[in-house]
Amino acid sequence: MANLKCNIAGIESINPFWLASAPPTDKYTNVVRAFEAGWGGVVWKTLGEDPPVINVASRYGVHKNNNRSIVGINNIELISDRPLQTNLDEIRQVRKEWPDRVIIGSMMAVIEERAWKELAIKIADAGVQGIELNLGCPHGMCERGMGSAIGQVPEMVEKVTRWVKDVVDIPVFTKLTPNITNILWSAEAAMKGGADAVALINTVNSIVSVDLDKMAPNPIVDGKGTHGGYCGTAVKPIALNMVAEIARNSDTKDLKISAIGGIENWRDAAEFIALGAVGLQVCTAAMLYGFRIVDDMIQGLSNWMDDKGYQSIEDFRGMAVPNTVDWNELNMNFDTKAVIDQDSCIECGRCHIACEDTSHQAIEFSVNDDGKRIFRVINDECVGCDYVQ
Amino acid sequence: MAPEPCNTVNGRPLTTAKINNNFDNLHKPLNLQQAIAESDRCLYCYDAPCIQACPTSIDIPTFIHQIRTENINGAAKTILSQNIMGGTCARVCPTEVLCEEVCVLNSAVEQPIEIGLLQRHAVDSFISHNDTHPFTRQKDTGKHIAIIGAGPAGLSCAHRAAILGHQVTIYEAKAKSGGLNEYGLAAYKMVDDWAQTEVDFLLAIGGITIKHDQIMGDNISLQYLQQNHDAVFIGIGLGQTYNLGLEKENLTGISDAVDFIETLRQSTDKAQVKIGNDVIVIGAGNTAIDVAVQAKRLGAENVTLVYRRGEEQMSATEYEVNLARSNDVHIKLWSAPATIIGDTEVTAIELNKTIIKDGKLLPTDDTYTIKADMILKAIGQKLNNSALKGVSIERGKIIINKNYETSLKGVFAGGDAINTGEDLTVQAVEDGKQAAHAMDAYLTQEEK
Structure with missing residues (x-):
């Protein structure tokens, strides 16, 4: 069985699967349950200065497909709403009970040097192996000058990272918001500030749905709603791109990446690692199915690595990065054609109507004497769009 | 206290509740969540085989797509516009040899879409939640059609003829309307008096009168109907x-x-x-x-x-x-x-x-x-032709031409009684619908 042990920005972890800073890592009970289930580490729910924030009800909206599966969640929950000392005491306790697991302390504060430094020192003292700077929360905290309000300004990202690096001797992860125009600006700022790693993506600013009876966006708090942070499998494509942008950029390619964004299973995890991530953070999938999902993540990743002959994560990490290029580096002379395997064709006709209505009229449709519906590619018309997959 | 079941014998105690349970829905109807989940499996095929397999040509992929988007009323209208008795057909059609037999998912996963159950969900939901009839009548043509038999063929013909602006009187031998829907289909397929619910729904189009206890050759005759109406439709099924x-x-x-x-x-x-x-x-x-x-x-x-x-x-x-x-x-x-x-x-x-x-x-x-x-x-059953004097019959069935017209001018026929009849409710509905259009053409032409 392949070895999933890894080193994430200088921190040894039994596997690359950590729980992201979020409700699942809010307190002692949840974190212990996660470690019992097999998670390699947790990023504790973001801590701020006292007094603690007050959360609203309700907090979550969901985006479902027609089979009632949830493809994305949006939340308007804030950072930890418990006293700082309670959290620090519990971190100490878990640290003692689970010496082989990773605890990262997530934090946020207003844009004041004193606030960041004092809080970082307190959290580091509780025994965390690293500190993550929450510069991404797109709701509630940003209106108070925190979260994405800082993450959206590269100068502030750099400054905050440096403040914390100055006072702690453990790795610092700068968590980036996707709600920006170019992720490289934030990543470079974090690097300049001395970050050991970047963690991305935080949630995407969103309105998940509108209740057409109450005429308000979900989740609804006493008749009104607000924009929240979108996460889950729906944001994975956005996260993959931003991870790849950092991994293939010459200035940032050596920055360690803790990847976050719609990781639901081992395959998602392998894709992020192939694009250069050193570690992974998961939240939504655990919130949907419970901590047990880590079992299949561990086994699935390990089995796939065995099949491929990879001994460790480093063996395939970043292998897809050289193949991720700018558009103008693509081969203009490459050609491919749609192929319809007549033996496995179930005659639904979707390829025909999609090509006929929305593309290049390159799939002809005829009916045999025996009633069999035949779909054939007209190679001269086919541009090889690969929509027919 | 309810009377004991009359079939209880020693060693085989049956309760009334058990018997009633035995006659509950053979196929449990889908709730909204189940219907949406099932509809999501549909591939929304282009020029779908299921449409061609349906004698009434219901646009099945479209109505399933409408269920998927929770446009249930739209789904019901898609069904009912082709088959006004879509509710009964959803219950009794042998879908395993019609639409569901040709579903492309048979070859993909060996599990066709439950088209019948989805259709039932849409139609039942529409009829139980809407007081207004989904169709409106065209301007009154001043023509009056007689229909013999208030079974699926007759009712379908009446509804379409009413839409086309004709006045319709149905002459039904029995005390209730519905034909085999009311008297002949298995009880566990037509629970909760569905046949009458559907008849009431269908009649809400207006312009249709049903006269019961009208027995051909007894208190009415074909000749009388011909003389007093502009056209006649025979939908008497196989009564013997x-x-x-x-x-x-x-x-x-x-x-x-x-x-x-x-x-x-x-x-x-x-x-x-x-x-x-x-x-x-x-x-x-x-x-x-x-x-x-x-x-x-x-x-x-x-x-x-x-x-x-x-x-x-x-x-x-x-x-x-x-x-x-x-x-x-x-x-x-x-x-x-x-x-x-x-x-x-x-x-x-x-x-x-x-x-x-x-x-x-x-x-x-x-x-x-x-x-x-x-x-x-x-x-088996056969046509009672004793009161069909002048109507050509071959091998026990009424002969019709491609316009559903019998050998008598202005007399049309459909359902199980005709030579193309297939002993299928859904075919009878289609016959009635097509015959209504043929009669409409006949009546309009007559005017010119």
């Missing part, structure tokens, strides 16, 4: 049954399956419908299966279905045959009724084993006897 041609066929305990089903369907308390302990059903079509399964569910100890040929030749669908077997109906093949035994009441039946020799079905000397206190004959 065949005899076995054996002695003692009139013994107590022997009856036609269709009569037995009618009694069952019209009973207000199924626990009071008398059933034998040793029931023999003769026949191999869906009616034979219907009556055999219902006999079993009423509490008959032994139900044996006998058929003179093999399983391959049974006209009942594979699904129906399996339904009979799973309801503990014994099926005896290659057995032809030879002798009815009993004095005033039937006590047994002697059967001849049969063989095929030189392509012909022949009895052998091999016989056996089965105990029987009830014999139900389901050996």
